[in-house]
Amino acid sequence: MFGCYSGGVPTLSDMQEKLRRPLELELAQGCQNRAVSGGMERLLDNFARPFPKVREALRGYGDLTVVAREAALRSALAALAPTSRPAPTAPTRVENRPALPPESDGAPLAPGTELSRVNFGPGAVKKFTALGLHTLRDLLHEYPRRHEDRRALPSLAQVEDGQKVTVEGVIVSKHRRTPRPGMLILEVTLENAWGERVKCTWFNQAWVEKGLRDGARLIVSGRAKRFGRSVQVAVEHMESLSGGAGGESLSSGRIIGVYDARDGISQEFVRRAVQVALTRVPIGDYLTPRWRAQYGLTDLPDALWGMHFPHDEAHLERATRRLKFDEYLFLELRVLLQGEDAVLFGKRFGATDADMQTFEAGLPFAFTNAQRRVLYEIADDMRAERQMARLLQGDVGSGKTAVAACALFLAWRDAYQGALMAPTEILARQHYASLTGYLGPHGVRVGLLIGALGQKAKAEVQRQIADGELDVVVGTQALIQEGVSWHNLGLAVVDEEHRFGVMQRRKLLAGRPDVLVMSATPIPRSLALTSYGDLELSVIDELPPGRTPIQTKLIQDTARRQSYGFVMRQIREGRQAYVVTALIEESETLELLAATQLADDLRVLLPEARVGLLHGRMSAQEKDDVMEVFRRREFDVLVSTTVIEVGVDVPNATVMVIENAERFGLSQLHQLRGRVGRGSNQSYCILVAGEHSQKTRKRLKIIEDSTDGFVIAEADLKLRGHGELRGTRQSGLDELRLGDLGSDLEIIEQARALAKYLLHHDPTLSHPGLAYLKSELQARSSQVAYREVI
Structure with missing residues (x-):
């Protein structure tokens, strides 16, 4: 989350320790003001920034008598002494809100207020448009892409060659060079709070020059190059600190957010705008105190302040967890509401243990424990009034087809028809052969409907389906073409469901059969719960005995x-x-x-x-x-x-x-x-x-x-991210800005549980108490089809 400084990101305790050492050294040396190059007051603009009592104690240190210096040092060291505090039992809010700029005074504004109606200064609307921001709500949820800890910047003596560093200082000299036509090199020398100087260079960035004024205070980031004791930085990012060393700055002396901005749009502008929005928008919360307590979440105002202007690492961590939870909650709500099975009643099957035992007894092998566990999950769904919508995952050779065959057998025992739709004819033929072997001995009539059949043969199969003369039909998209009319379809099995479009699936499911989706592509649980959020998940995580690994x-x-x-x-x-x-x-x-x-x-x-x-x-x-x-x-x-x-x-x-x-x-x-x-x-x-x-x-x-597909899929998710792994299914995962599917499984499961609870008790989110939640859900959704659902 944090940007990388020399030596990594220091915690508050790290900075306390780094500050304590020179203070103790100064005390041991007799308070001669020699422990720090340039005097003790150099510390005020670096390590002492997060400690106002230390800064106050050491102010004017160089002008004090030796006795007064000793008293000041002891006072500063006392201020650094660690305090014992009990660990909080619930998220603790820490107010860290920058002062409101005078130009933003005014009445509170609604989150939906257009940014053009608020005075952010000249040219602001054009900048917001370039960033794709239109309302105050957009601005509040324009999260930083990373954070940097600028409470204490390192001495250049700590910087290694080739390291990415951030330096704050005042311009003491500047130079412009054109070594050859078409090449412009801008060079400035910054002096930091340690009295060290660093040369900063920009290549072919003429627009930067107007901001490089003598005496201006800058923060620059880039790759460092060491030349003996001197350091040069090829600047990749620059900010001008308009507040100066002693004024209010949103870009130094704190943990700061770095936003996605464009040339001509400064980080300072975005931070000031966010500060105005946070101060002028009365932020409520769509999660009740009970839900927040149940899932260990802070409130929304604290989360937004903590994301944009965190007080410390704990504040940022607390904010990130809450806003991640919100991302997954609204994703799960949208997927569940979009699912064909949102609030549908399906068929009710007997699905008895005796029926499952009868089926297994006719197999040439015994089910694995994983297959039996999954079968009981499927049978529980089939017995319920609500339409089953379940994803059956299993690695190659784990026995998914045999499980699906048993489910089709359970449907047949209750006089319902079953369908299995495969994406290709060769797979359909393969499934037809398997199901004929599994179900035929029980008297189940299995048929095949694929495009390669002649017109006469196809018409005959369609007639048999309509008349109920076929109990289970395996096919391709031919199952959903005109002319197919089911006598009493109770269970639809869809193999490799991501290969079919939404409308294709809906044609097969028009009669509200129970739905079992099969996938031989191992999907990490976190990805399955989000990308297939409308489906319950069953996993066959055990291979039959005796298989020889590849x-x-x-x-x-x-x-x-x-x-x-x-x-x-x-x-x-x-x-x-x-x-x-x-x-x-x-x-x-x-x-x-x-x-x-x-x-x-x-x-x-x-x-x-x-x-x-x-x-x-x-x-x-x-x-x-x-x-x-x-x-x-x-x-x-x-x-x-x-x-x-x-x-x-x-x-x-x-x-x-x-x-x-x-x-x-x-x-x-x-x-x-x-x-x-x-x-x-x-x-x-x-x-x-x-x-x-x-x-x-x-x-x-x-x-x-x-050879474990799920272990490999988890590794793939960590290496490549969810975007390349989820295939063609439209799930909204591209909208995750904070979420990390490789590490967020617990948060995803919690958010999914709350989404299911909400929709179980109020399928259309129409209760007045959910109005704010529903409006936020609509604001996050860009799909017209979704808005029609609710």
């Missing part, structure tokens, strides 16, 4: 030839292999060229092998045809881009080679690896890295060392 090996591209020698040995033993290629550029044309070139290269490198090709320019039918040919063992090697479908089952494929593995995310690598290991033979995954850096090797070692 062996994974990370190699450099210099060893590619040996890896393909291993592939050839597997082919000679009757096995098959995938080879996946990747591009940095998002171009289907370049992707096709790369895949085609790789296939040609392998035909030369592996002359005995039959090499096939699969790429993104193919139609869905062409992809299915290629996969079917590969499944029939008419290719030995299938060269593919990343279009290999999740869940495609080719048991004879035992090797996966992934070229340029560093270009993939960890979760994507794990999914690709899951295309092998489908049969009884030992399978292998070879990661070929074209980049040899330590950072790349450390990241890819996670895949080499682990």
